[in-house]
Amino acid sequence: MSQAVEKAVAPQPEGAHSERLSALFDVLPPGAEVCGLVFDPRLRVATASSGCEALFGRDVRSASVTELFRDFQAPKAEVATLDLLTRSVGRPKHVRVFWKQAARQVTALVIDLEAMSKGGHAVAAATARLASEVVHEGRNPLTTIKLTLQTLARSRLEGRLPRKVALAMREVRTSERIFSALSGLGRVSEPTEGVDLAEALEAAVSDMRCELDERGLGLRCELSLGEVSRRVDGGRLQLAVGQLIGLVGHGLEAGQVRLAATQLPGGVEILVEAEPAPSRRPSGAELSIELVRKIAAEHGGELIDFARGFRLTLAA
Numbered sequence: 001m002s003q004a005v006e007k008a009v010a011p012q013p014e015g016a017h018s019e020r021l022s023a024l025f026d027v028l029p030p031g032a033e034v035c036g037l038v039f040d041p042r043l044r045v046a047t048a049s050s051g052c053e054a055l056f057g058r059d060v061r062s063a064s065v066t067e068l069f070r071d072f073q074a075p076k077a078e079v080a081t082l083d084l085l086t087r088s089v090g091r092p093k094h095v096r097v098f099w100k101q102a103a104r105q106v107t108a109l110v111i112d113l114e115a116m117s118k119g120g121h122a123v124a125a126a127t128a129r130l131a132s133e134v135v136h137e138g139r140n141p142l143t144t145i146k147l148t149l150q151t152l153a154r155s156r157l158e159g160r161l162p163r164k165v166a167l168a169m170r171e172v173r174t175s176e177r178i179f180s181a182l183s184g185l186g187r188v189s190e191p192t193e194g195v196d197l198a199e200a201l202e203a204a205v206s207d208m209r210c211e212l213d214e215r216g217l218g219l220r221c222e223l224s225l226g227e228v229s230r231r232v233d234g235g236r237l238q239l240a241v242g243q244l245i246g247l248v249g250h251g252l253e254a255g256q257v258r259l260a261a262t263q264l265p266g267g268v269e270i271l272v273e274a275e276p277a278p279s280r281r282p283s284g285a286e287l288s289i290e291l292v293r294k295i296a297a298e299h300g301g302e303l304i305d306f307a308r309g310f311r312l313t314l315a316a
Contacts, residue, residue, distance in 0.1 A: 046266040047315040049302050061266065130186070135179045142179070146172045166214075170250075173211055177246045180239065181291040189233040189298035197268065198225045200234040201261055204241040208257075212249050218256030219245070220275075225263050232299060232314065240295040240312065243288040244272040248309045251278025257309075266315065267301065273309030 045068070048060050060068060149169045157165065205221050212219050241259070249257050252274050260271040289305065292312065296303045300315030 047300065047313075049313075135183050138175070139179050142172060142175055146176075169214065173246070174250060177243060177250075178287055181243055181288045184236070184239050184243075184291045185287075185294065187236070189236045189295055191231045191233045191299065193231050194229040195232045195234045197230050197232060197234070197237070198223050198261070200232070200238045201241055201259065201270070204238045204245065205259060207238070207242050208245040208249070211246070212257060215249070215252075216254065217249055217252055219249075220256055220258045222258070222260040225261055225268065230268075233295075236295050236298070237314075240292045241270060241272065243292055244310050244312065247281070247285055247288055248272055248274045248278060251280050252276075264313075268314045270312040270314070271309070272312070275308075277308045 045060050045063050052060050146169070149165055149172065152161075152165050153169065201223060202221070205219060209219050245257055245259065255275050258271070258273050258275055262269050262271075289303065289310075292310070293303045296312055296314065301313040304311040304313075
């Protein structure tokens with residue numbers, strides 16, 4: 001293992017986050033493949049991202065740490081690094097593995113997502129302060145505009161005014177979503193045990209239903225999660241799903257948004273899609289997508305973007 005890799009993955013004191021990130025980006029080669037893995041306390045794969053099967057050439061679920069690296073005849077130092085980072089008492093460990101393969105030899109950079117998030121508290125705090133200032137300066141006048149538009153909407157408007165008020169309100173909703181995403185990027189998920197994921201999803205649906213109703217759009221919710229509690233950050237997931245519903249809904253002129261959550265082996269899949277397919281992506285879409293990707297990664301999952309909407313996976 002190179003010194004840069006050792007520096008990137010070795011435990012370091014708080015405040016060394018930027019140096020560790022620099023080491024990480026120095027190591028990653030152009031075109032490096034990425035495989036997201038979640039290990040259970042027995043050091044076997046509980047969840048694997050979509051790229052892992054293609055990378056290993058087989059289903060890696062339930063495979064052990066040593067089995068994975070044996071497939072590539074990897075150096076013992078890298079097996080030891082992954083083994084060390086995935087050891088955890090009582091709960092899964094979320095990691096990302098960056099691979100570079102040459103002639104059946106693989107170099108792996110293993111990143112502990114939880115440690116990286118906590119190690120970056122100074123950067124996150126600075127981002128949060130900046131986001132808070134921007135949101136504060138923009139949200140107050142936006143609220144005034146929104147209240148004025150709502151008053152106008154309840155009045156007896158004639159001609160083209162109702163349509164103009166509706167369009168203006170739509171832009172206000174878009175701005176609110178952007179401010180919410182900006183504020184959320186400056187924070188870090190703090191999962192806790194015993195969270196009712198269905199309750200968090202239903203809260204996101206409740207928040208967004210009024211907005212979709214104003215635009216004449218439906219919102220269909222299908223939850224197949226059972227009654228098992230999970231270790232997640234309910235508030236952050238509510239924010240993420242609300243952002244996805246808003247993105248999909250803003251691309252629709254008519255129809256409905258469908259939210260479906262399904263329990264999978266080792267995790268949960270949350271599907272947010274338009275019926276029919278949306279015609280466009282709204283303003284600020286990339287900011288919202290980046291926020292949801294961050295929240296997904298903090299829960300050992302990923303966000304997959306497709307034509308009709310988004311697929312969010314969680315190792316929960």
